[in-house]
Amino acid sequence: MPVIFAAHGAPVLLDDAVWMGELASWARAMARPRSILMVSAHWEARPTTLAATRTVPLVYDFYGFPERYYRTRYPAPGAPDLAARVRDLLRHRDIAIAEDPERGLDHGAYVPLVAMYPGADVPVLQVSMPRLDPGELFDLGQALGPLR
Numbered sequence: 001m002p003v004i005f006a007a008h009g010a011p012v013l014l015d016d017a018v019w020m021g022e023l024a025s026w027a028r029a030m031a032r033p034r035s036i037l038m039v040s041a042h043w044e045a046r047p048t049t050l051a052a053t054r055t056v057p058l059v060y061d062f063y064g065f066p067e068r069y070y071r072t073r074y075p076a077p078g079a080p081d082l083a084a085r086v087r088d089l090l091r092h093r094d095i096a097i098a099e100d101p102e103r104g105l106d107h108g109a110y111v112p113l114v115a116m117y118p119g120a121d122v123p124v125l126q127v128s129m130p131r132l133d134p135g136e137l138f139d140l141g142q143a144l145g146p147l148r
Contacts, residue, residue, distance in 0.1 A: 002032075009111025011062055011069040023115035034077040035123040037086065040108030047096035050102040052080040052088060053077035053125065059106040074110040075128075079123035086127060095130075 006023060013019050042061055043049075055075050062069070090097045105113070109126050 003050045005072060006074075006112035006116070011065050011072070011107050011111060011112075013111055014069065014072065014114060016140045020115040023112055024118075027116035033122055035082040035125065036113070036117075037079075037134060038109040038113070038124055039129055040106050040107070040126060041129060042106045042108035043103075043126065043128045044131065045098070045100075046130045047098050048090060048130045049098040049100050049103075049128040050083050051105070051128075052101050053080040053083045054101075056102060056104040058104045058110055060105045063072065072110070072114065072143040074105060074114055074120050075109075076105070076113065076120040076124040079125040080127045082123065100128075 004026075013016075043051075055077055058072065058074060060070050087097060103126070105124060105126050110123070113120070115122065
């Protein structure tokens with residue numbers, strides 16, 4: 001699977017048919033992933049933190065938007081196998097990690113996923129950015145390799 005960059009998932013993009021269509025088309029053009037590792041700039045935490053590995057409520061980390069954006073749901077399954085691989089990889093690289101098992105996906109993560117995999121049927125793991133320069137996580141997706 002490729003490592004991809006899906007730009008910021010602002011809640012209002014859920015109403016942008018062109019943007020939603022482009023991401024949906026992109027998802028259809030790729031092989032279906034077994035799981036997704038998502039890094040969102042809306043969750044900066046050091047040490048690098050792994051979010052929930054099970055389905056938990058979304059994080060509505062925005063304010064002043066119309067009520068309909070707070071009703072968005074994306075009950076994707078967690079990705080505990082992917083989390084174990086990420087933990088091992090980070091430990092192998094001596095990168096400190098933490099766990100936040102109750103943290104759901106934030107809008108930077110779930111909005112693009114609503115467009116790409118609207119059935120919320122692909123397991124997702126969100127990982128915090130340890131700082132705004134994501135250099136230490138840049139090649140994480142390539143290092144993980146295929147899930148077996």
